[in-house]
Amino acid sequence: MSDDLVTVVKPASKKERKRKPKKQPRYNVVLWDDSDHSYEYVVIMMRKLFRYPVEKGFQIAREVDNSGKAICLTTTMEHAELKRDQIHAFGKDDLIPRCKGSMSATIEPAT
Template sequence: MSDYQAAVAEPEIAEPEVASPKQKPSQKQETKKQPRYSVILWDDADHSYDYVILMMKSLFRHPIETGFQIAKEVDASGKAICLTTTLEHAELKRDQVHAFGKDELIARCKGSMSCTIEPVSE
């Protein structure tokens, strides 16, 4: 290479050093999980299986088969878990069940089914 080429050659640019965050080796990044809550549907004699199946499909997006299983469980054991989720979502679903209205298939029915939320023990 000639003296001219050496004088005109572009200088090499060093890559800048990037500072890495200081983290202790034993320190782990843990994601904190939100507490879980179950939405519980309670049995009564004023609502039909068809009502429960329709409600499970409309509010919880459960297939008809799952709605039927929940209706059977409510009838047999007095209650059934419809969904386990975060507190805010569980509260919303409970309120939607309460607002679902009466069962038009049963004349004595006065309103919606009972529904509560309970924390899941972990």
């Protein structure tokens, strides 16, 4: 007789096969309108922070101007918090003398 070990592999049960990873809830990064930031500022910010092309940045600038807010990104909570914080830290708009700081952004659950 040999001392070799034998490994027995059982097939996965139905419960184990059907188990799928849970998807993380999604959140919107919402940019809010104000009169102290130019379209150019928004376009540049969208390009630097989100790597959006100029056209997408302009589209977001127009939407925030017309609607009062615009969704910049839908992502996980942690990533949304990072992007919101980056918007808040982006700085003032040098094209508008009365501008004192960054634009406002929030995160909200995506529906």
